[in-house]
Amino acid sequence: MKKNAYFKADEADTGLGKFKGLEVRIGTIVDDEWDEPMGPTPMPNPTDLRAWDHKLLNRYHPSYMPYCQVCCLCTFGKCDLSGDKRGACGIDIKAQQARIVLAAANIGCSAHLAHARHLVDHLVEEFGPRTKLIQGPGIDIHAPVSRLVTGMRPRTLEDASIIVGYCETQLAHTLSATHTGQEGSWLDFESKVLHAGMIDQVGMEIADLAQISTLGFPKADPEAPLVQSGIGMMDTNKAIILTIGHNIVPAAAITDYITEKNIGSQVEVGGMCCTAWDITRRDPSAKVIGPISWQLRYIRSGKADVVVVDEQCVQVNAVNEAKKVKAPIISTSDKAVMGLPDRSDDPIDSIVEELVSGKIDGAFIHDHHKVGEVAVKVALAVKPKRRKMKFFPSKAKIKKMAEDCKKCSECIRACPNDQPVMEAVLAAQVGNFELLREVYKNCIGCARCESACPNDYDLHSWMVVAAQSDCEEEKYMVRTGRGAIQDIEIRNVGQPIVFGEIPGVIAHVGCANYPQGGKDVHDMAEEFAKRRYIVVTSGCAAISMGHVKDENGQSIYERRSGEFDAGGVLNVGSCVSNPHIAGAAIKIAAIFAKRNLRGNYAEIADYIHNRVGAVGVSWGAMSQKAASIAAGFWRLGVPVIVGPHGSKYRRMLLGKAEEERAWTVYDARTGDRVLTAPAPEHLFYAAETVAEANVLTAKLVIRPNDTGKGRSIKLSHYIDIHEKYYGYFPDDVWRYIRRDTDIPITLKEKILAQMKENKWKERRIIDPTLLKEQIMGGGT
Amino acid sequence: MRPVPWQTGEICGPESAKSLTKAAVLKRDITKAKKPLLVVGSEAVTIKHGKGDMVDYAIALSKAMKMPVIATGGAIKTFLEKGFEGAKSMGAMEVAFRLQDADWLGPSGKGPYDMIMIYGIPYYMEWTLLSAVMNFGTHLTAIALDRHFQPHAKWSFPNMKEKQYHVILDELLELVGGGK
Numbered sequence: 001m002k003k004n005a006y007f008k009a010d011e012a013d014t015g016l017g018k019f020k021g022l023e024v025r026i027g028t029i030v031d032d033e034w035d036e037p038m039g040p041t042p043m044p045n046p047t048d049l050r051a052w053d054h055k056l057l058n059r060y061h062p063s064y065m066p067y068c069q070v071c072c073l074c075t076f077g078k079c080d081l082s083g084d085k086r087g088a089c090g091i092d093i094k095a096q097q098a099r100i101v102l103a104a105a106n107i108g109c110s111a112h113l114a115h116a117r118h119l120v121d122h123l124v125e126e127f128g129p130r131t132k133l134i135q136g137p138g139i140d141i142h143a144p145v146s147r148l149v150t151g152m153r154p155r156t157l158e159d160a161s162i163i164v165g166y167c168e169t170q171l172a173h174t175l176s177a178t179h180t181g182q183e184g185s186w187l188d189f190e191s192k193v194l195h196a197g198m199i200d201q202v203g204m205e206i207a208d209l210a211q212i213s214t215l216g217f218p219k220a221d222p223e224a225p226l227v228q229s230g231i232g233m234m235d236t237n238k239a240i241i242l243t244i245g246h247n248i249v250p251a252a253a254i255t256d257y258i259t260e261k262n263i264g265s266q267v268e269v270g271g272m273c274c275t276a277w278d279i280t281r282r283d284p285s286a287k288v289i290g291p292i293s294w295q296l297r298y299i300r301s302g303k304a305d306v307v308v309v310d311e312q313c314v315q316v317n318a319v320n321e322a323k324k325v326k327a328p329i330i331s332t333s334d335k336a337v338m339g340l341p342d343r344s345d346d347p348i349d350s351i352v353e354e355l356v357s358g359k360i361d362g363a364f365i366h367d368h369h370k371v372g373e374v375a376v377k378v379a380l381a382v383k384p385k386r387r388k389m390k391f392f393p394s395k396a397k398i399k400k401m402a403e404d405c406k407k408c409s410e411c412i413r414a415c416p417n418d419q420p421v422m423e424a425v426l427a428a429q430v431g432n433f434e435l436l437r438e439v440y441k442n443c444i445g446c447a448r449c450e451s452a453c454p455n456d457y458d459l460h461s462w463m464v465v466a467a468q469s470d471c472e473e474e475k476y477m478v479r480t481g482r483g484a485i486q487d488i489e490i491r492n493v494g495q496p497i498v499f500g501e502i503p504g505v506i507a508h509v510g511c512a513n514y515p516q517g518g519k520d521v522h523d524m525a526e527e528f529a530k531r532r533y534i535v536v537t538s539g540c541a542a543i544s545m546g547h548v549k550d551e552n553g554q555s556i557y558e559r560r561s562g563e564f565d566a567g568g569v570l571n572v573g574s575c576v577s578n579p580h581i582a583g584a585a586i587k588i589a590a591i592f593a594k595r596n597l598r599g600n601y602a603e604i605a606d607y608i609h610n611r612v613g614a615v616g617v618s619w620g621a622m623s624q625k626a627a628s629i630a631a632g633f634w635r636l637g638v639p640v641i642v643g644p645h646g647s648k649y650r651r652m653l654l655g656k657a658e659e660e661r662a663w664t665v666y667d668a669r670t671g672d673r674v675l676t677a678p679a680p681e682h683l684f685y686a687a688e689t690v691a692e693a694n695v696l697t698a699k700l701v702i703r704p705n706d707t708g709k710g711r712s713i714k715l716s717h718y719i720d721i722h723e724k725y726y727g728y729f730p731d732d733v734w735r736y737i738r739r740d741t742d743i744p745i746t747l748k749e750k751i752l753a754q755m756k757e758n759k760w761k762e763r764r765i766i767d768p769t770l771l772k773e774q775i776m777g778g779g780t
Numbered sequence: 781m782r783p784v785p786w787q788t789g790e791i792c793g794p795e796s797a798k799s800l801t802k803a804a805v806l807k808r809d810i811t812k813a814k815k816p817l818l819v820v821g822s823e824a825v826t827i828k829h830g831k832g833d834m835v836d837y838a839i840a841l842s843k844a845m846k847m848p849v850i851a852t853g854g855a856i857k858t859f860l861e862k863g864f865e866g867a868k869s870m871g872a873m874e875v876a877f878r879l880q881d882a883d884w885l886g887p888s889g890k891g892p893y894d895m896i897m898i899y900g901i902p903y904y905m906e907w908t909l910l911s912a913v914m915n916f917g918t919h920l921t922a923i924a925l926d927r928h929f930q931p932h933a934k935w936s937f938p939n940m941k942e943k944q945y946h947v948i949l950d951e952l953l954e955l956v957g958g959g960k
Contacts, residue, residue, distance in 0.1 A: 063877035065908040066915050069793025080794050082915065093915060413788045418903060452788065515902065647873065647908040654877045688853030688872045688905060689822045695854075696871070726869055727857035 034153060039600025042151025043166050046173050046195045049635070052602040053191035055770045056609075056637065059662045060653035060683040062190055064097040067650045071096050074180040089180050098189035099178055101627070101651050105193045106175045108628030109200035111312050112576060113167050114335060115247055116207035120160045122249055122368075123214050129158035133213045136220030138486035141590055144583040144597060145205040149198060151599030157214075160206045167206075170199045197631020198601070204629075205579035212483050215252060217281040222489075222563040222570070224482040227280040229288040229546060230474030234303060236387070239267040239379035242304035244295060246312040246575060248278035250332040253372030254308065255283040267379055272298065273313050274539055274574030280480040281573060288478055290547075291512035291540035292622075293445035296321060297464045297471070302391035305379040306355075308371065311335045312575075313511070313623060319362055325391045328355040328378050329362035332371050340364040348373050356381040392465045393458070395433060402428040406454055414452035416645065417442055417515055421449045421459055428462065436466035442517045444620075478546030479557035481538070481573020485584040487591055489564040493534070494592030498611045500710015502566045503717050504701030505534045507581045508541040510618030510626045513645050518544030520690050521619050522556060525569060527694055529556070531717055532566035533701070536581050540620065542571045578629050582636060585612045601635075602771060609637025610665070610768040613701035613714070615680070616640040617693060621649075630684060639680040639700045641693050646686040653683035657735060665704060667766035671775040674766050676704040677736045691725035698722070704768035708741025716744040738763040783938035786928030790907050795914065797929065797936040803951035806935060809921050810845070810956060813895035817886060818842055819875055820867070821901030822853030829946055834900055837949060839864045841897070844958025848888045850875055852901060872901050876909040880916040892919075898933070899925040906930060925949065 011018070041048050069082040071091065079087030086092050091099070123131065133154055135142035143154050146163055154160050174196045177183040183192065211217060218224035234240055243251040255269055269286045271279045272295055276288040289298055295315040299307060302325040309318055311333040319338045322329040331338040343351045343363040348370055354360045355378045365371050393401070402425050411421040419442055424435035440463040447460045464471065496502040506528045508521055521544045529535045537545055546555045560569040564584065572580040589595040589607040597604060608614070616633050618626055621642040627649055630640040634653065642649070655662060657678040667674050679702040687693035698718040706714060715736055722730040734755045737743055739762050743751050754760075769775070783799035785791055800806065810816070818841060824834035835858045842849050842864075849867035851859050856869035868887035870878075878884045885891040901909065906924070910932035913922050924930035927945040929938050937945060953959035 061877070063873065063880070063912065064916065065876055065912040066793070067908070067911070069795065069915065082794055083918075410788070413786055416787070416904070418787070644902050644905045647905045650908065650911075652873045652877065654874065685871065686873050686905070688901060691822075691854030691857075692852075692871055725854050725857065727860045728869075 036596055036598045038151050039596060039598050039603070041601050042599030044149070044601065046170065046177070046192055049195065049601055050191050052605060053194045053635070054187070056194070056634070056683065057187060057190055060655050062098065062186065063652045063654050064094055065647065065650050066093055066097055067648065069093065076180070091184060095184055095186045095189060097651055098186040098193070099183070101649070102174065102189045102193045102196065103178050104624040104627040104649070105196040105200070105631045106171065106178065108624035108626065109171055109196045109203065110175070111625050112200050112207065112628070113164065113171055113203035115311060115576065116164050116203040116210070117168070118247065119207050119210050119249065120157060120164055123210050124157045124161065127157065127214050129156060129161070131157045131214060133157065133160060133209050134219065135209060135212060135484045136486065138488045139220055139484060140487055141587050141597070142484070143205055143209055144586040144590065145201045145579045147597045148586055148599070148601055148604055149202050154206065154209065157210060160210050163202060163206050167199045167203045170195065174199070193631050194635040197628050197633070198635045200628040201579045201582055201632035204576040205583065207576040208483070208573065208579065211248060211278065215248065215282050218480065218482050220484040220486045221482050222561070224281070224480050224562060224571070225284040226477040226557060227284050227286070227288060227480050229290070229476045229478040229543065231289060231294070231298060231301070231471045232473055232475040233287050234270050234289060235268055236303055238265070239305045239383035240303055241267065241269045241306045241308060241375050241379050242289065242298060243269060243271045243275045243279060243308045243310070244273060244318065245310035245314050245333070245336075246274040247310040247333060248275060248282065250308055250310050250368045250371040251275050251279045252282055253368040254375050255279055255286055257372035257376050259283070261376070263376070267376055274576070275310060276543065277481045277539070277574040284480065288543055290474075291518065291543045293443075293512040296445050296447055296460055299327065300325060300391060300461050300464065302327065302386065302389060305383045305386055306330065306375050308332060308375050309336060309338065312625065323361045326358070326386060326389065328382065330371060330375055331362065331364045332366060332368065334366060337364045338362070344370065348377070352377045352381065392461055395465060398428055398462050398465060399431055401457065402426070404455055405429065408454060410452040410454065411449035411459060414448040416444065416446060416448065416513070419443065425457070425459070425462070428466075433466040436463050437470065439463050440467035440470065444513055474547065476546050476549065476555045477558055478543065478555060479562050479571050481571050481577050482562060483573060483577065484580045485564045485587070487587065490584060490587045490591045493565055494588045497588060497613060498592055498705060500613060500703065500706030500714055503531065503533050503714045504528070504613040504615060505536065505584070506697060507614065507616045508535065508537045508545060508619070509539055509578055509581070509616060509629065510541050511620045511622035512540040512544060513620040513622035513643070514544070515644050518620075519548050521545045522548040524617065524619065524690060524694060524697075525556060527721070528697065529560055529567050529569050534564060534566060535569045536564075536572060536584070537569065538572045538577050538581070539575045541618065544620070545569070575625060575629070582632060582638070585614050585636065585638065588612055603774060605636045606769055606771050606774065609770070611703055611705040613703050613706070614638045615697050615700045617697060618646070619643040619693065621646045634683050639683050639685070641696055641700070642686045643693070644686055644688050649686070652685055654685065655681045655683070657681055657732065665766070665768045665770055666772060666775055667764070668769045668774050669767045669776060674764060676763070676766070676768055677702060677738070679703055679736065695722050695725055702736055704766070708739065708765065711736065711738070711742040712744045715742065716747070719744070719747060734758045734760050738765055783929045783936070785907070785931050786939055787903055790904060792911070792931040796931045797924065797933040799929070799938040800923075800935040801938065801948075803948055803955045806923065806952065807955060809895065809923065809935070813921065815891060815893045816845055816847045816895040816897065817891070817893040818847050818849045819896055819898040820849055820851050820855055821872060821899065821906065822855045823902065824900030825855055825858045827900065829949060835859060835862060837953070840953055840958050841956070842866050844953060844956045847897070848886065848890050850887065855900065872905055872909055876912040879913050879920060882919040894919065895921040895923065897923045897925055903928060907932060925952075
């Protein structure tokens with residue numbers, strides 16, 4: 001087992017004698033207290049799971065939609081790859097698309113992995129390498145993804161560091177494959193995409209495990225606290241510190257300083273994007289202001305007295321935006337310094353004085369303890385003066401400015417969602433702000449309309465002014481991230497999930513690049529939660545899901561249980577908490593089916609693919625991180641649906657329902673090759689509308705292993721949702737019927753007619769596997 | 781406007797659609813097509829045309845050209861509500877995938893197709909769908925009938941004013957013997 005240990009002591013008095021300057025390096029330590037046998041692929045290299053990848057990729061064909069027909073990555077080019085042309089390096093357009101998909105997965109993986117490395121190193125420094133990793137009560141199988149991939153069960157921060165080291169090596173390999181003159185086959189690029197996704201899952205798991213263990217987060221707690229959320233929840237009587245990004249370390253230093261000085265009545269902290277979840281996991285008095293797309297609107301409101309950015313998904317023009325509203329800004333991560341002067345080594349009072357006086361607009365401070373004190377002191381000092389300032393134009397001023405609109409349509413052309421921005425501006429000319437208010441509701445906050453406007457209108461700000469009353473009403477209670485799913489919860493639902501009686505586990509994750517506002521995420525989650533699917537969520541999707549109230553004024557988190565059970569809605573936390581969702585599927589294999597996890601990736605992925613009716617939905621997927629997160633689920637055989645903007649990932653993974661060869665599997669009991677239903681039909685799919693996403697979600701939870709009762713329940717929901725959104729009885733139900741018991745009783749007549757029409761033949765319910773070695777007796 | 785991609789950033793590669801400003805220029809392609817297919821997206825439901833909407837237009841075009849329809853993104857519901865039986869439902873990404881196969885018979889089994897007409901899918905999504913067709917479905921002639929320029933089609937309207945757009949749509953319908 002690849003595990004390095006290092007020990008250093010200035011002086012050591014031992015039975016062997018006294019040592020000075022003792023340093024001991026041990027190349028390999030075997031975790032001999034763990035009696036689970038090692039599987040075939042501990043710490044796999046990029047090609048070790050290639051055979052499994054090819055099984056998936058033979059079933060789910062990459063469908064490429066080139067975003068560009070040229071390659072401009074090296075000085076041979078630009079090379080025109082249109083038609084059947086090849087570039088100077090020999091690459092064709094298909095391989096080039098796969099290469100770009102791999103580049104995206106690598107970028108996403110690297111962001112999480114660098115985050116994990118920073119957290120682990122920082123926490124080792126703070127708490128020591130032997131600090132125990134604890135996922136929470138009722139969890140024997142902690143870090144299931146790491147166990148599955150590496151064959152290690154990380155028990156200390158030192159173990160975590162070793163695992164991150166393995167991931168870093170793998171990422172170097174998969175990244176290098178994108179270099180000119182390396183990989184040349186689309187199939188192998190795609191295999192490496194899956195590898196990068198798997199490595200990403202490990203890195204994220206380690207990051208979250210490390211912070212859960214050391215920073216006082218909820219530990220696998222279904223009743224993690226409900227916390228305040230929304231722009232209207234921020235108390236402007238206090239000094240406000242806005243934190244943006246994903247890495248809690250600087251934000252935690254701020255809340256710790258506030259707690260230590262007992263000044264919570266004077267200053268408060270709100271977060272955006274995943275930092276929001278992680279600060280509220282540590283300190284429930286902090287607030288979740290909103291998802292990634294709320295950054296500009298909140299900075300521009302001027303309500304934040306200090307802006308602190310860490311890493312990932314930060315609006316990279318934040319320095320200029322903060323400057324416009326005279327809010328000092330502090331960057332804290334070596335990944336996102338933002339051009340600010342490095343004041344890390346300067347005395348705190350000197351930094352505070354320069355930021356408060358406006359001598360400098362902002363500072364880069366990588367000493368996180370210093371960030372806490374500086375941010376709080378500056379916020380308190382600038383607040384009185386800033387509260388007297390107004391930053392948004394009045395409606396009267398907007399009306400006047402709008403009169404000069406050139407009607408060029410450039411704002412609409414720049415809008416990713418084709419919003420009627422120009423019409424809204426023309427309405428504002430006559431004092432009608434309702435259209436601008438409507439645009440606000442669907443706005444993703446990119447401000448491309450402003451960049452395009454020849455009059456330099458601050459159009460995004462105008463929308464916020466028009467929707468001011470809506471902003472003030474943005475007051476919600478959302479459940480902060482609970483972390484992992486407990487083993488006992490898995491034990492309770494493992495069987496009904498595998499047999500199909502709990503119809504599915506739906507994970508709403510990812511960014512906020514929504515085609516028509518965040519309410520869609522809530523509506524999709526509610527559609528399935530009320531049907532007793534289990535809904536899990538994380539990241540910006542989890543924020544948007546909570547930003548809708550029912551008729552009683554409650555959010556989905558207030559009215560639904562946080563337990564991993566039918567009808568529950570569970571927020572696991574931030575982006576790096578996503579492996580808890582994968583981990584739940586993995587633990588079903590371990591707990592319910594008693595499969596070994598240790599270094600046993602292909603067998604467990606095969607189990608999940610054939611048995612666990614899980615579907616990921618990332619309705620606002622935007623980033624490369626979302627791409628790598630999705631890739632991690634694909635390798636486990638879990639299908640992922642993205643919103644229409646996800647088509648820009650330029651490659652889908654699609655099955656063909658009628659392609660019998662693709663849906664023929666082994667029966668593990670007999671070794672026979674048996675035709676199964678096309679389930680799940682696709683592995684990666686961009687849905688055009690909520691209607692399509694809902695219909696597809698209901699279909700993609702179907703698995704070959706469903707019992708008759710389970711299949712019948714799943715089909716009932718599929719048919720009902722299909723009729724609701726498409727207006728007719730689906731014509732492919734017959735494909736999912738193996739024998740009479742699969743037929744929902746109330747729909748029997750219609751289904752029997754469809755079966756007859758399609759010359760349906762009865763099939764056995766089998767023990768399905770794609771892996772020959774899983775056949776009893778080893779398939780020999 | 782010029783025939784440039786409607787969404788400013790959605791520029792394409794070396795190949796780009798021809799600008800369609802008169803319905804008559806399609807006559808040759810339409811006459812040549814033996815098995816055309818009409819793909820209609822979710823936005824057709826809300827875009828007005830004449831006294832109806834763009835689903836009504838699809839029905840009229842389909843009947844005039846004896847052309848099957850694939851409705852994407854749930855648009856099928858409106859076709860059915862209007863009593864039209866000639867449409868089948870598929871996802872836009874499934875359509876993008878299947879159209880790359882020169883032997884694909886389509887959901888009605890009336891293929892393989894040699895021409896597609898398409899509109900009503902969100903701009904950027906139709907852009908990617910047509911990219912798949914242009915690069916890998918080279919057996920197809922693709923005609924985009926949205927108001928805004930789709931560079932990956934063979935023919936596309938060049939970001940037309942609304943009034944002009946609806947006039948040319950009616951001209952097209954007339955050209956194929958419909959709209960009477």
